[in-house]
Amino acid sequence: MTGDRSKPTAPGWRGLPAGIWVLGLVSMLMDISSEMIHALLPVYLTVGLGASALVVGVIEGIAEATAAITKVFSGALSDRIGRRKELAALGYGLAAVTKPVFPLAPSLGWLVAARFIDRVGKGIRAAPRDALVADLAPEGRRGAAFGLRQSLDTFGAFLGPVLAIALMWAFADDFRSVFWVAVIPAFAALGLILFAVKEPARPEGLRRVRNPLSRAEIRLLGRTYWAVVAVAAVFTLARFSEAFLILRAEAAGLSLMLVPLVLVGMNAVYAVSAWPAGVLSDRMSRPGLLMVGLGVLIAADLALALAPGLAGLGLGVALWGLHMGLTQGLMSALVAEAVPAELRGTAFGLFNLVTGGALLLASMIAGGLWQGLGSQATFLAGAAFALIAALGLVPLRRRLG
Numbered sequence: 001m002t003g004d005r006s007k008p009t010a011p012g013w014r015g016l017p018a019g020i021w022v023l024g025l026v027s028m029l030m031d032i033s034s035e036m037i038h039a040l041l042p043v044y045l046t047v048g049l050g051a052s053a054l055v056v057g058v059i060e061g062i063a064e065a066t067a068a069i070t071k072v073f074s075g076a077l078s079d080r081i082g083r084r085k086e087l088a089a090l091g092y093g094l095a096a097v098t099k100p101v102f103p104l105a106p107s108l109g110w111l112v113a114a115r116f117i118d119r120v121g122k123g124i125r126a127a128p129r130d131a132l133v134a135d136l137a138p139e140g141r142r143g144a145a146f147g148l149r150q151s152l153d154t155f156g157a158f159l160g161p162v163l164a165i166a167l168m169w170a171f172a173d174d175f176r177s178v179f180w181v182a183v184i185p186a187f188a189a190l191g192l193i194l195f196a197v198k199e200p201a202r203p204e205g206l207r208r209v210r211n212p213l214s215r216a217e218i219r220l221l222g223r224t225y226w227a228v229v230a231v232a233a234v235f236t237l238a239r240f241s242e243a244f245l246i247l248r249a250e251a252a253g254l255s256l257m258l259v260p261l262v263l264v265g266m267n268a269v270y271a272v273s274a275w276p277a278g279v280l281s282d283r284m285s286r287p288g289l290l291m292v293g294l295g296v297l298i299a300a301d302l303a304l305a306l307a308p309g310l311a312g313l314g315l316g317v318a319l320w321g322l323h324m325g326l327t328q329g330l331m332s333a334l335v336a337e338a339v340p341a342e343l344r345g346t347a348f349g350l351f352n353l354v355t356g357g358a359l360l361l362a363s364m365i366a367g368g369l370w371q372g373l374g375s376q377a378t379f380l381a382g383a384a385f386a387l388i389a390a391l392g393l394v395p396l397r398r399r400l401g
Helices: 018-038 041-048 053-081 085-098 108-136 142-170 175-195 215-220 222-238 243-251 261-281 286-306 309-338 341-373 375-400
Strands: none
Touching: 018 085, 018 108, 018 142, 018 175, 053 085, 053 108, 053 341, 085 108, 085 175, 108 142, 108 309, 108 341, 142 175, 142 261, 142 309, 215 341, 222 286, 222 309, 222 341, 222 375, 243 261, 243 309, 243 341, 243 375, 261 286, 261 309, 286 309, 286 375, 309 341, 341 375
């Protein structure tokens, strides 16, 4: 099931309902809140509370793994009950109520618990939210809908660290004061999804799903969906953690104070490009545009591996952000249109689980290559995986057109 790819009836923002915009703003506000905290949390844990780097790594690893697993069950549950908004709001609510814990926490244990619950909230909301975007999007505008949500979400990821830096200066390096400010956008996001998002009526005749994770239901997701998942998994192996961009910046001689600007710059390009890429994908072959994104990723890896100095770093980071903008929303649109409407939550949950596992594996491979052979080998391997993903797109392009 690939959906109706008819030409959109209205250009730009006019073809998207208010609910899509509100969900994008919800994502943006929560990302501002989360990134204000996460940009400072590793330093706060080590400097403020005396935790080791190993403890920080374990906390982050457990939190992200929990989020990935939770996405599968929340997505399936949204298909079973036939509702998305309540589960998405629950996820945002859990994230919001943890935010005051960060400035109030008297010990490391409280912060670990808050981080864990925050990631559970992310896991609960992700798949139902993406399925809700697909349900709300008009036919022929799903690329634009996912692109808009991704742009606003990424703008939050860009703005959060910038605000954290500015507030740390304003509050004279007072972590807790910055954490208190981060509480405000989190509860604003919760209020928006509770009161400003209206879930569309369930279409008449849409099949009820009793057990979305049963073998029979998973089989109904179809070969096209699993082809998208397979390509996305290989793609993710090429797109290892952005932490390696930070390491590349340090190796290029960028001062420690300016190293965070690498992610700020990458997210700025990502945010600016994601929505136009989504709009464009509604007017041309999505696998074809995804192929362009893979080409940009290969160019980014080659620049980071071979181009010298800060100029090579800047080019590679900008291309990395552009490839994210060209591909991430498109992947979501491909998932939404490859599966039956009643199984979208399950499809997004499984997609997120597989790509999350691939990202963990990719980062382990990248770390091993970096330690054993150096940064050049890491980025050249990323380019090779991107080329493999591009080859996998050839049959998918024939299937989806």
